[in-house]
Amino acid sequence: MSLFRLFRGTRQLQTVRTTRLPPGKAENMARQVPTSGSADDADFYVCSCFFTNNFYLKDYNVHVVYRDDTQFGTEYKEIMKKYGCRTDKQWDQVLSQAKSELKRRQNLFQQSLERIRQIRAQYRPLHPQVYTLQESFFVPEFLEFVELSRKSDTTPEDVLKFVTSWPDNRVYEFPVFTKQFCQQFMAEITQFEESDLPKGRPNTMNNYGILLNELGFDEGFITPLRTDYLRPVCSLLYPDWGGDALDSHKAFVVKYKLGEDLDLSYHYDNAEVTLNVSLGKEFEEGSLSFGSMRQIVQSQPRYSEHKHRPTYGLLHRGQHKHGAMPIEEGERYNLIIWMRSSKVRNQLCPMCDHKPTLVQTVGFGDGFTRETKTVDVCCAS
Numbered sequence: 001m002s003l004f005r006l007f008r009g010t011r012q013l014q015t016v017r018t019t020r021l022p023p024g025k026a027e028n029m030a031r032q033v034p035t036s037g038s039a040d041d042a043d044f045y046v047c048s049c050f051f052t053n054n055f056y057l058k059d060y061n062v063h064v065v066y067r068d069d070t071q072f073g074t075e076y077k078e079i080m081k082k083y084g085c086r087t088d089k090q091w092d093q094v095l096s097q098a099k100s101e102l103k104r105r106q107n108l109f110q111q112s113l114e115r116i117r118q119i120r121a122q123y124r125p126l127h128p129q130v131y132t133l134q135e136s137f138f139v140p141e142f143l144e145f146v147e148l149s150r151k152s153d154t155t156p157e158d159v160l161k162f163v164t165s166w167p168d169n170r171v172y173e174f175p176v177f178t179k180q181f182c183q184q185f186m187a188e189i190t191q192f193e194e195s196d197l198p199k200g201r202p203n204t205m206n207n208y209g210i211l212l213n214e215l216g217f218d219e220g221f222i223t224p225l226r227t228d229y230l231r232p233v234c235s236l237l238y239p240d241w242g243g244d245a246l247d248s249h250k251a252f253v254v255k256y257k258l259g260e261d262l263d264l265s266y267h268y269d270n271a272e273v274t275l276n277v278s279l280g281k282e283f284e285e286g287s288l289s290f291g292s293m294r295q296i297v298q299s300q301p302r303y304s305e306h307k308h309r310p311t312y313g314l315l316h317r318g319q320h321k322h323g324a325m326p327i328e329e330g331e332r333y334n335l336i337i338w339m340r341s342s343k344v345r346n347q348l349c350p351m352c353d354h355k356p357t358l359v360q361t362v363g364f365g366d367g368f369t370r371e372t373k374t375v376d377v378c379c380a381s
């Protein structure tokens with residue numbers, strides 16, 4: 001199997017939607033049915049800014065751009081003093097953190113492939129059935145909501161009856177999974193977390209949490225969840241953010257616990273639309289706080305707080321800035337799906353605000369594709 005397929009697992013295979021098939025059978029079908037060449041079959045890329053922009057300096061809780069030592073010194077030496085980086089020794093540490101972040105990113109894809117190989121060879125799932133999406137994982141309200149969204153004459157107003165909405169900020173909440181599914185899924189994640197196997201973390205702001213593609217969830221679970229269930233909903237709710245053309249994703253679980261990560265800094269996602277489902281376990285506080293859209297600079301942004309309710313999902317625009325407030329008790333696990341639309345991001349990379357410069361990668365990369373020119377047959381002579 002090529003490295004590319006091993007990494008993404010979705011290039012040639014696609015799950016057929018199954019209704020309550022026995023787990024083993026559903027899994028076999030998911031692995032055998034070839035796709036018919038959908039948009040999701042495209043080759044995906046990262047933007048070259050992945051190797052320069054948005055480097056997170058943990059000690060100072062800031063994101064920086066690092067191109068080389070000279071640019072970095074000119075742009076940041078003075079600014080960083082405001083953040084408490086005052087001595088030469090502190091500056092040397094900052095510089096070395098930026099350089100090691102560059103190295104980490106350069107090695108990221110190769111290391112991820114190595115982890116995937118090792119996990120495939122050595123990990124024995126606790127609940128093999130949770131790797132293949134089945135309708136029994138969903139609550140009936142969610143299925144009804146999706147069913148309605150799939151109909152061609154359904155309007156956004158029709159589906160809003162199924163969600164709690166904050167129309168002024170376009171955040172939507174609705175029930176997604178059953179409690180039983182959430183428990184089994186978290187048990188699976190916990191078993192993996194406690195194993196000795198290597199783990200890829202979702203991003204540099206999270207020290208815990210698991211990348212789901214590495215564990216083998218993309219092919220049979222996240223991809224069909226995105227294409228068959230979330231895309232119809234997002235087509236209606238976010239047509240302006242490529243909701244009808246969400247053709248790749250990055251999916252992971254975040255975890256917060258006293259003594260580990262408690263919260264997540266204010267940020268925006270590298271996504272057009274994000275689904276954030278609260279899985280449990282038991283926790284106090286830890287709400288999601290939304291501010292303004294990335295492109296809008298407000299001196300006093302209005303924040304709105306959204307409480308996580310286990311089994312419920314919050315859907316929001318990726319570039320809607322948000323942060324997770326600290327938990328005060330217990331453990332909180334959330335399934336996060338950053339959904340990307342190449343149609344939107346090929347025009348402007350959300351991380352550098354330029355037309356993306358494509359760099360070959362493996363898997364979904366950051367969801368950019370090479371644009372194919374279309375010929376308008378009416379005008380062609």
Ligand SMILES: O=C(O)CCC(=O)C(=O)O
Nearest residue numbers: 254264269288324334336
């Ligand atoms: O912890 C949460 O609920 C939010 C996580 C998040 O925003 C992210 O990982 O992008």
Ligand SMILES: [Fe+2]
Nearest residue numbers: 267268269322
């Ligand atoms: Fe986020």
